[in-house]
Amino acid sequence: MNDQEPNVLLGYQSQRLQDLIEEILHCCKERTSHLSKKFDIPEAELRCLMLFGEERYLTAKGISQKLDVVKSRVTKIINGLIHKNLVESIDDPKDGRIKLIGLTPQGQRRSKEFSAIMTDLHQKLLLEFEPEQRKMVISCLEVLRSSMEAVKNQMVSGFDLYRI
């Protein structure tokens, strides 16, 4: 009895968790595509624009790693941004292979606008909670993220059990 009950609960909870994650994912996706349309910039280019925090220049390779896409994809993204006059590419004076990608003044403006909106959005999100709750939500997400990492590693190593 004390053996059956927890399993039922666990099953129920995991289903609930799955649904919740899916809903949150969907909400984030909507938000991203909404902003992309408002800004009239493709999502990937917007994401790229956000990488220049205080950095003066980034390289294609660095962008590729930060965005977690292959280099050829970065070429396309950068070309799009250059075309929109949001970034410019100059040759590295020390190494002819490397191109340094930097924000144009216009790009900096865009980038700041966008990050202001994102910050505002997440502040609004926090304000939906009581002040005491906020810390808890964040630490919850922190644990959730670590757990996801952990489970991912479990999966990647032991996934072959599920291979058909």
Next chain:
Amino acid sequence: MNDQEPNVLLGYQSQRLQDLIEEILHCCKERTSHLSKKFDIPEAELRCLMLFGEERYLTAKGISQKLDVVKSRVTKIINGLIHKNLVESIDDPKDGRIKLIGLTPQGQRRSKEFSAIMTDLHQKLLLEFEPEQRKMVISCLEVLRSSMEAVKNQMVSGFDLYRI
């Protein structure tokens, strides 16, 4: 003083929240593409396969709403699944316009396999927490989701403030 301090905290917390959500998003994306590769089925088709819970048949329109994509997209997804012999389409006997999409035996097997993996994955995720924590995480996500909804509605109505 008592006016400055909370704002700093809020700013810090909202940045943390933003980063966490991004990381979680990225983790979920990886998980999805990982499973799609393992199953050798495109993500959209996998998502579609999962819609048949206990339902015998779905219509293209219904799938379109559940997946939140336009109808023409559904046509493509269904064609892919038919090609893989995972679903089949029959004419509605009462209404010649409607096509009923149902899982083939193979499709049912695939669907069950996949949902078993998903359930298992989320159970593993829960097991990373202490039993007392689990309830809390879920209720946290519940509130987060509602808050996201709420903020989304705020944004959609008042977003023009940010228009350039």
Next chain:
DNA sequence: TCTTGATCGTTCATAGTGTGAAGTATATTA
């Protein structure tokens, strides 16, 4: 019955995301 309009699904053009192989140009090093 015959239009009119609505609904359902399809086709096609277009855009965006992303990969991977092959290639060019430039370092680095043996």
Next chain:
DNA sequence: TAATATACTTCACACTATGAACGATCAAGA
């Protein structure tokens, strides 16, 4: 100097997604 490694580009391909135009079918009303 020749082999190798690195940085980026080009190109072909596959997947995701939208929206307009279209044909077929249904549901009413004149």
